[in-house]
Amino acid sequence: xxxxxxxxxxxxxxxxxxxxxxxxxxxxxxxxxxxxxxxxxxxxxxxxxxxxxxxxxxxxxxxxxxxxxxxxxxxxxxxxxxxxxxxxxxxxxxxxxxxxxxxxxxxxxxxxxxxxxxxxxxxxxxxxxxxxxxxxxxxxxxxxxxxxxxxxxxxxxxxxxxxxxxxxxxxxxxxxxxxxxxxxxxxxxxxxxxxxxxxxxxxxxxxxxxxxxxxxxxxxxxxxxxxxxxxxxxxxxxxxxxxxxxxxxxxxxxxxxxxxxxxxxxxxxxxxxxxxxxxxxxxxxxxxxxxxxxxxxxxxxxxxxxxxxxxxxxxxxxxxxxxxxxxxxxxxxxxxxxxxxxxx
Amino acid sequence: xxxxxxxxxxxxxxxxxxxxxxxxxxxxxxxxxxxxxxxxxxxxxxxxxxxxxxxxxxxxxxxxxxxxxxxxxxxxxxxxxxxxxxxxxxxxxxxxxxxxxxxxxxxxxxxxxxxxxxxxxxxxxxxxxxxxxxxxxxxxxxxxxxxxxxxxxxxxxxxxxxxxxxxxxxxxxxxxxxxxxxxxxxxxxxxxxxxxxxxxxxxxxxxxxxxxxxxxxxxxxxxxxxxxxxxxxxxxxxxxxxxxxxxxxxxxxxxxxxxxxxxxxxxxxxxxxxxxxxxxxxxxxxxxxxxxxxxxxxxx
Numbered sequence: 001x002x003x004x005x006x007x008x009x010x011x012x013x014x015x016x017x018x019x020x021x022x023x024x025x026x027x028x029x030x031x032x033x034x035x036x037x038x039x040x041x042x043x044x045x046x047x048x049x050x051x052x053x054x055x056x057x058x059x060x061x062x063x064x065x066x067x068x069x070x071x072x073x074x075x076x077x078x079x080x081x082x083x084x085x086x087x088x089x090x091x092x093x094x095x096x097x098x099x100x101x102x103x104x105x106x107x108x109x110x111x112x113x114x115x116x117x118x119x120x121x122x123x124x125x126x127x128x129x130x131x132x133x134x135x136x137x138x139x140x141x142x143x144x145x146x147x148x149x150x151x152x153x154x155x156x157x158x159x160x161x162x163x164x165x166x167x168x169x170x171x172x173x174x175x176x177x178x179x180x181x182x183x184x185x186x187x188x189x190x191x192x193x194x195x196x197x198x199x200x201x202x203x204x205x206x207x208x209x210x211x212x213x214x215x216x217x218x219x220x221x222x223x224x225x226x227x228x229x230x231x232x233x234x235x236x237x238x239x240x241x242x243x244x245x246x247x248x249x250x251x252x253x254x255x256x257x258x259x260x261x262x263x264x265x266x267x268x269x270x271x272x273x274x275x276x277x278x279x280x281x282x283x284x285x286x287x288x289x290x291x292x293x294x295x296x297x298x299x300x301x302x303x304x305x306x307x308x309x310x311x312x313x314x315x316x317x318x319x320x321x322x323x324x325x326x327x328x329x330x331x332x333x334x335x336x337x338x339x340x341x342x343x344x
Numbered sequence: 345x346x347x348x349x350x351x352x353x354x355x356x357x358x359x360x361x362x363x364x365x366x367x368x369x370x371x372x373x374x375x376x377x378x379x380x381x382x383x384x385x386x387x388x389x390x391x392x393x394x395x396x397x398x399x400x401x402x403x404x405x406x407x408x409x410x411x412x413x414x415x416x417x418x419x420x421x422x423x424x425x426x427x428x429x430x431x432x433x434x435x436x437x438x439x440x441x442x443x444x445x446x447x448x449x450x451x452x453x454x455x456x457x458x459x460x461x462x463x464x465x466x467x468x469x470x471x472x473x474x475x476x477x478x479x480x481x482x483x484x485x486x487x488x489x490x491x492x493x494x495x496x497x498x499x500x501x502x503x504x505x506x507x508x509x510x511x512x513x514x515x516x517x518x519x520x521x522x523x524x525x526x527x528x529x530x531x532x533x534x535x536x537x538x539x540x541x542x543x544x545x546x547x548x549x550x551x552x553x554x555x556x557x558x559x560x561x562x563x564x565x566x567x568x569x570x571x572x573x574x575x576x577x578x579x580x581x582x583x584x585x586x587x588x589x590x591x592x593x594x595x596x597x598x599x600x601x602x603x604x605x606x607x608x609x610x611x612x613x614x615x616x617x618x619x620x621x622x623x624x625x626x627x628x629x630x631x632x633x634x635x636x637x638x639x640x641x642x643x644x
Contacts, residue, residue, distance in 0.1 A: 003446045007439060008432070099433070103426035104483065107395050108447035109419045109490060342399035342412075 001110050005118040009126070012088055016130045023076060023134065027141040030069055037061060038144030043151065055152035062145065067157070070145055073138040074159060077171035080134055081183035082208050084127045089187020090200040092119055093339065097195035113340035120332055124184055131180035139172050150261045161255070163313050164263035166216055173317040178324025183208050185331035192335045215320070223319050226265050226306045230274070231257060233297040239267070243292070247280040253303055263308035272300030346373045347406070348494045348526040349394050354403035355550075356389045363389040367403070367550045371528055375557075376520070378541030379530040380620055386550045387530040388427055391498045394528075395424040408494055420450055423492035427499045429483035433472025437465050440482055441489070448490035456489040459519065477508030481515065488519050495520065497529035501536050513540050534617040546620055548627035554599075558616065565619050568596045568609040579606075586622040597622045 038044070041058035043051065093116070096102040106112045142160070146168070149160030159168045169175070186208055190200040231253065239253035251269040256262045271277045284295035308316070349371035356364040364386035371377050379387050392398040393405055396412035396419065405412060413419040431440060437460060445451045460467060463481050465474070471482060480500060487495060500516070501509040517540055520527055531537050537544070545555040554561065565585070572594045575584045582604070585597040597614060598604070604611050614622075 001447060004443050007435065007443075011434070100426060100428060100430035101432055102430075103392075103395075103397060103424065104430045104432075104486070105443075105447070106397060107413075107419065107422070107424035107426075107487075108444070109416050109449060110447045111414070111416060111419070342414075343397055344399060 001114055001118045002122070004105070005115075005122045009119075009122055012123070013126060016126065020130060020133060020137075023073075024137055026069065027073070027137050030066070031141045034062060034066060034141065034144055038148070041148070043144075043148050046151070051151040055148035055150075058148045059145070059152055059157055066145070070142055070157065070160075073142060074167050074171045077131070077135045077138050077176055078167060080131045081127075081176065081179035082205065082212075084131065084180055085183030085187035085204045085208055086201045088123050088127060089184040089189075090191045090204050091197045092123060092188050092191055093335070094191030094195055094197040094200045097191075098197055111340070113336060116336055116339045120185070120188065120335070124181060124328075124332070127180045127184040128177050131176045132174070135171060135173075135176040162261045162263055163310070164261075164308065164316075169220075169317075170212075170216065173314070174321045175317055175324070178321035178328070179212070181328035182211070182324040182331075185328040185335070188335050189331045192338050215323075219323075220316065220320060221265060221308075223316055224308065224312050226308055229256065229258065229305050229307065230270065231267075231303045231305055233293050233302060237293055239303075241293070243280075247282065247285045248278055249280050249292075250278065251303060253305060256305055256307055259307070259310055261310045263310075263312075265306040265308065267303050267305040269296070269301055270304040272302075274304070276304070277301060347371055348373045348408055349528065350406045351390070352404045354390065354393065354405050355401050356386070356393065356398060357401040362550075364393075364400075365402075365550045367547075367552075369545060369547070369552045369555065371526075371545070372543060373526045374524075375543040376517075376527040376529070376541045377543045377545060378534075378537035379528055379545050379547060380534050380537060381530075381532065381547035382624055383532050384549075385532075385547045387532075387547055388498050390547075391424075391496050391528065391530060392426075395422060395426075395496055397424075416449075420448060420490060421493045423487035423490055423495040425480075425483050425487045425495075425497045425500055428503055429476075429480040429500070431471040431474075431479055431483055433470065435471055436467065437469055437471060437474075437482060438467035440471060440486060441467075444486045444489045450491040452489050452491050456485050459485045459488075463515070475508070477504050477512060480504060480508075480512055484512070484516065484519070488523075488525075491523075493524075493526065495525055495527045497527070499530055499532070501531065509536060510539075516540065534620040538616050544616070544620070546623045548624055551627070553623040553627050554619075561619065562613065562616065564601050565597060565599050565614050566604055567612045567614045567618075568594075568598055568604060569612070570594060570606075570609045573608075585619075586626055 038058060041054055041061070043054045043058055046054045096105065105115060145157055146160045146163070149157040150162065159165045163169060163172065170179070187200065187204040190203045191197065194200045194203065234257060237253070238255050239251065241249065241251050243249045249269070251267070253267045254264060256264060269277050280292065280296065281299045284292045284299065287295050347370045352368050354364060354367040355362060367386060367390060379391070381387050389398065393400050394407050394412055396414055407413065408421055410418060413422045435443070441453070441456050441460065444456060445453055463478070465478055465482065471479060474482065484497075484500070501512055504512060513536065529537065529541065541558065543557050544561060546553040570593070572589055572592055575587045575594070575596055578584065578598065581602045582598045582600040585599055588595045597619070
């Protein structure tokens with residue numbers, strides 16, 4: 001049984017290895033140079049205020065071609081599970097229905113449940129290995145940019161600013177394992193239910209995209225309770241300030257000074273008592289030098305920040321991976337049960 | 345008579361459409377059984393249920409004395425050649441034999457290799473490049489190579505040209521000649537089966553219209569031609585399958601185990617194809633004379 005499974009999977013495996021090899025060459029050819037630039041930039045050994053400047057210089061130096069590779073890498077890691085679901089998962093069983101070969105293979109002296117188990121094991125393991133391999137490769141390549149982007153406020157690599165950044169989180173760590181397993185089994189399930197490849201591909205894409213949008217926006221932020229901190233309006237304020245008529249204003253930050261890389265849920269201006277404020281003290285309207293921040297700070301106004309600490313990175317990675325793997329296991333179990341029964 | 349396939353009120357419904365309903369039949373062991381019927385008679389559905397692929401909606405079926413094959417040991421006993429002879433287009437002929445060897449503990453490698461050689465198939469050729477006849481031959485080699493006790497062939501020649509049909513059926517006879525094997529093959533054309541089967545089941549609209557050993561069917565069916573008369577006046581033992589009349593003449597197909605003694609009739613033998621056509625026409629009501637339903641339940 002394994003022989004047939006492997007033989008049928010061979011063309012896809014070769015395609016995947018070719019794609020992986022091409023990206024490995026791209027990353028391998030540019031990675032060492034990027035790392036040496038990082039080493040000579042002195043970002044790794046910086047202290048305090050020097051960090052922002054050194055990081056900014058490094059990021060400026062690597063913009064251009066490296067930005068393209070940076071974005072391409074993220075795109076590849078994020079799209080891999082969808083591509084696998086579409087090209088490996090959906091046709092896995094649907095093709096056999098379409099071409100009628102299920103009648104050939106299900107009437108050999110081996111049960112169809114075992115047949116499916118072999119297919120799921122071989123292609124599923126390959127799906128996980130390829131995606132996570134790609135993620136590790138990219139993670140190694142992009143590490144210097146990620147380190148620097150976390151230290152340089154308002155950098156030209158916004159995705160690198162926090163490990164929790166929407167697309168960056170999806171491309172690093174162990175979550176790609178969960179996505180790959182889920183995308184693949186989702187494709188298989190669609191193929192088992194619909195029995196035709198193209199509609200199964202369409203359904204796979206729609207559901208997978210919906211889940212991949214819903215989870216980061218609606219589920220990931222709620223996996224662990226957020227924490228709250230108050231941040232003073234320091235000189236190196238990094239964020240947006242808006243001033244409206246009659247002294248109304250709002251302040252938001254995109255980073256927490258005490259924890260670079262923390263995941264900021266929300267932030268707003270509060271007074272010394274901790275109450276939200278939206279109107280400036282009269283003294284701070286139209287300041288002499290145009291900068292009202294020192295005045296606001298002197299009136300005890302600070303920023304209340306709701307955030308997820310960086311220490312939650314791995315717990316969130318593990319939990320989300322676990323959720324996706326559980327979904328994948330459910331789908332695989334369903335397919336196993338469905339294929340094991342005689343056709344209705 | 346032991347049966348390799350026995351069904352009782354077997355039915356299969358797809359959504360609201362019954363592909364097979366109330367089918368009760370018995371396929372005897374040790375024969376090459378032809379299952380003939382028009383398109384839509386339920387032949388394919390019946391054989392797919394027997395091969396363990398489809399679940400019936402109603403009724404019961406026994407294949408080799410057990411429910412349709414599901415476990416490896418049961419699957420090994422039933423060889424199945426599906427309609428249109430599906431093979432893996434991307435795999436070579438040799439790889440299909442490897443598939444057979446890997447998936448069937450009882451695989452007859454010598455037979456399979458010998459048959460491929462003898463057919464002149466190139467082992468290195470992709471199955472997707474084979475002609476329809478070659479593909480059917482390859483699929484048949486797989487089905488026989490697993491050394492089944494029962495070989496089920498679902499419309500094995502439907503997609504082949506006349507020459508390939510003949511070759512395929514001749515090769516089939518040769519391949520199964522030395523094997524202790526029960527064979528069921530279906531077709532909507534009697535002409536396909538005439539040369540190979542020694543037992544016939546005519547299935548129309550899920551019902552068995554007639555069934556029996558071919559030589560017995562030939563011996564008991566007669567074509568009577570004589571002056572015009574009402575078929576109702578025939579002796580009790582003579583069952584009218586079809587009747588046609590001209591102004592002066594009546595032609596009847598009757599089934600009887602007794603000799604026809606009435607000197608008014610010119611008695612002639614009838615070929616299998618004409619006989620089966622008469623049964624099909626009778627069942628579909630297309631005959632010149634409609635037969636009451638009670639008379640349709642013949643044979644068995």
